Amino acid sequence: MKVQATQVPAPDEIADEWRRRAERPGLARVMRASQPAELAEGTTVRTRQLVTHHLRSLGPIGSALEIGCGMGRITPVIAAQADAVTAIDMTPRMLDLARAACAHLPGVEFRQSAVQRLPWRDKRFDVAVCVWVLMHVLDDDEIARACRAIAGAARHLVLVEYEHADIPVGRYSRLRDLDDYLALLPGSRLVERHELTYGGDRSFAALIALEDLR
Numbered sequence: 449m450k451v452q453a454t455q456v457p458a459p460d461e462i463a464d465e466w467r468r469r470a471e472r473p474g475l476a477r478v479m480r481a482s483q484p485a486e487l488a489e490g491t492t493v494r495t496r497q498l499v500t501h502h503l504r505s506l507g508p509i510g511s512a513l514e515i516g517c518g519m520g521r522i523t524p525v526i527a528a529q530a531d532a533v534t535a536i537d538m539t540p541r542m543l544d545l546a547r548a549a550c551a552h553l554p555g556v557e558f559r560q561s562a563v564q565r566l567p568w569r570d571k572r573f574d575v576a577v578c579v580w581v582l583m584h585v586l587d588d589d590e591i592a593r594a595c596r597a598i599a600g601a602a603r604h605l606v607l608v609e610y611e612h613a614d615i616p617v618g619r620y621s622r623l624r625d626l627d628d629y630l631a632l633l634p635g636s637r638l639v640e641r642h643e644l645t646y647g648g649d650r651s652f653a654a655l656i657a658l659e660d661l662r
């Protein structure tokens with residue numbers, strides 16, 4: 449599953465791509481621009497339902513970490529289940545959009561960070577939520593670093609990622625199976641998995657328990 453070094457865009461190029469995507473209209477900022485708006489809206493409803501389902505199954509949640517919050521599409525449903533939400537994203541413009549979209553929500557704070565370099569040493573959130581972000585961490589070493597950072601930062605993870613795409617996903621995405629992520633996340637155990645189909649694409653929505661290995 450190693451990608452040739454020459455195929456992986458450089459970090460600056462990846463950051464530029466996300467700056468560009470943040471200027472698209474509506475949900476095309478965080479979803480496939482080529483698919484119809486109704487499909488994006490329907491998939492957003494279903495994604496929010498699955499995230500809510502997994503979060504509710506955990507019982508009361510004190511602190512939640514949203515990783516790669518984008519324009520704040522999922523943030524409100526996390527805030528509905530948790531006392532406090534910290535949402536990170538590496539793209540400043542996405543964070544501006546999310547702050548504006550979630551200004552009415554109490555207990556939500558936004559912070560710029562890459563998932564590979566989470567800023568906490570000792571903090572452990574009750575749950576992390578990560579929707580269609582890790583597929584954009586292309587490099588083998590970087591994804592390993594990102595998964596170690598998540599496993600150190602949360603007790604559970606709600607993870608939504610593509611496993612299969614009918615239309616090629618392009619050079620800024622890399623599909624991995626749920627088993628690949630479980631192997632990359634130290635101390636992880638699958639609790640529950642659902643399927644999420646989107647046009648010809650198939651994602652999984654998984655609840656994963658993360659053992660404290662520190």
Ligand SMILES: C[S@@+](CC[C@H](N)C(=O)[O-])C[C@H]1O[C@@H](n2cnc3c(N)ncnc32)[C@H](O)[C@@H]1O
Nearest residue numbers: 466478516517518521537538539542562563579
């Ligand atoms: C496809 S969008 C998904 C956004 C949101 N999770 C949602 O489902 O609406 C991916 C987001 O991840 C962010 N992102 C990509 N790579 C990242 C990284 N390594 N660390 C943090 N954020 C990242 C991008 O800036 C973008 O906002």
